[in-house]
Amino acid sequence: MTPAPPDTSIPTLGPCRFPSPLHHFGTVEAPFKTETDRILYHSHLLEDGRDVSTPSYEEAGPREKIYFDPPKTTVGIVTCGGLCPGLNDIIRGIVMRCHHQYGVARTYGFRYGYEGLVQRYGHTPLLLRPNSVEQAHHFGGTLLGSSRGQQDIGEMVDTLEDMKVDILFVIGGDGTLRGAAEIVKEIERRGLKKAVVGIPKTIDNDIRFLDKSFGFETAFDAAVQAVKCAYVEATGAVNGVGLVKLMGRDSGFIACYAALAGSNVDFVLIPEVKFELEGDGGLLESLRLRLLKRRNAVIVVAEGAGQHLMETGDATDASGNKKYGDIGQFLKDRINGYFKSRKTEVNLKYIDPSYIVRSVPANAQDNVYCSRLAQSAVHAAMGGKTGMLVGRWHGSFVHLPLELVIHGRRKVDPTQELWHSVLECTGQPAVMK
Structure with missing residues (x-):
């Protein structure tokens, strides 16, 4: 049996003071979540009958109060590592949710992976708007480009500061998420209030503590x-x-x-x-x-x-x-x-x-999955969650600490x-x- 994760708590940047714009989204009240909404880690009993249902994940979803003031918020997106079906679906989903549901001021796409966060490479970020991504899900690859390799963490955080980026969405696999965890540490070391939220991408489906990864x-x-x-x-x-x-x-x-x-x-x-x-x-x-x-x-x-x-x-x-x-x-x-x-x-x-x-472009099922992952990631980030990723466990979308998933891979038993x-x-x- 898979051992229970040691710690599933999610860091937050601070108290959430702004009413969510989703209060006014249509005529139906949004299904707001609180930190007491949890998804059980185990769905069954151990062989000796002991109840092991205590470990749980924080459930993903919109929060009634959010940390960032949307009209003053700047968002960044980066895609790293090898290509995978669904990357453009995730980018599209983030841009659409930030713009339409929350009214975020600016969303930038950093080009060619973590290289795009290092200014000396000269990759000019793209200003992403709904009309520039609305057809992106029909195409494979990533409209932002990607790259492999480690970059200087300090230089990347310098770029986030210079561009006044409040939220960074990192889309990538094991190495990319390790990089995201280092970015979080540098942000905390500098005493900055920036959220970093990962969306796990691996065609091998080898992210631990998740049902599956997108594109698989x-x-x-x-x-x-x-x-x-x-x-x-x-x-x-x-x-x-x-x-x-x-x-x-x-x-x-x-x-x-x-x-x-x-x-x-x-x-x-x-x-x-x-x-x-x-x-x-x-x-x-x-x-x-x-x-x-x-x-x-x-x-x-x-x-x-x-x-x-x-x-x-x-x-x-x-x-x-x-x-x-x-x-x-x-x-x-x-x-x-x-x-x-x-x-x-x-x-x-x-x-x-x-x-x-x-x-290849994502099929219909992955298209829906990517859309919901993007939606969950935006809700988490606007709520001030950081140092985490979104994923699905037992059919529910949850928050996982980055440190929990970057040490090891899921394998066929x-x-x-x-x-x-x-x-x-x-x-x-x-x-x-």
Whole structure:
């Protein structure tokens, strides 16, 4: 069972004195929330019957009193890291809510990730208005641009001060949120009253203590199409093998869900479950037996799987993440070499749809999810919440402290139902050694 989070309290900038504009939004009273509205962390009992319902999250939603005076408030938005379906939906949602629901004075979009918060790079911020973002959700990517890599925290906070930005919305993954936590610390060190609210973005769905991250459903939907193509290629040739590499550095959720949705996959390889190539129980021999039985096979591999099989060294990327070897190309060469050594015909087609998967526009379900995440983020920030992110837990939108989620990633648990569903669906050996 997942351990309870140690502390779920959310910092606030101070007392909220301004009546929310949502009092006057239409004829229906807004569903205001208070700090006593909580979402339970656990939804069940422990095995020994003890009630563990005490840990809880602060529920997201509008507050009756807000911290910032909207006509005097300036908002900033930044998108960092790799692309992900739904980024433009989040940007659009924030701009629309700030302008229409709260009447915020100015909303700036900082270009090319955290670089845009460092003035010496010369990236001029965009002034975002409803008419400039109203069609943004129809397009993939991010209209603000993105980048990877660490920037000087002091310089970024200098920019926020110079532009009189009161609220910064940070949209990004694990490294981006760690950067946001450092920005919060620098703001507090200077004694400033600025809110920093994160919206977690990771195509790998690996943010801890959340049901899911935005863009994931769109991503695995696109991945399913690649898996279907691999199946068609595999069935169209003698001993056909369709090999598909999907995103997932440390978590294999996309690979698992794409295999379950496609239902024509024979092997799923993920970072959480080690496998070997050689030997009677290895992948190569298991593949040979599968081809003898069915004459074709489809393999789905997450990008972070099988790294122990390759010499990757200690090189890192701009964000400080270890550079991984190309497991897709590695498997392609080893599979072809194995069957060639046995003088057995094999027709392998290798598909890597990574940039297609992450660059498509969000589907309808993610579109709605992004809209509600943006809405929750704006409500939190206007209420003076800071050092936090918004997400969904047990179907409800909640506030989580940044410090809670930046230490570690959510992973597929090989002992739980998801991985066992994959094993049942594929029929692959539970252990390939």
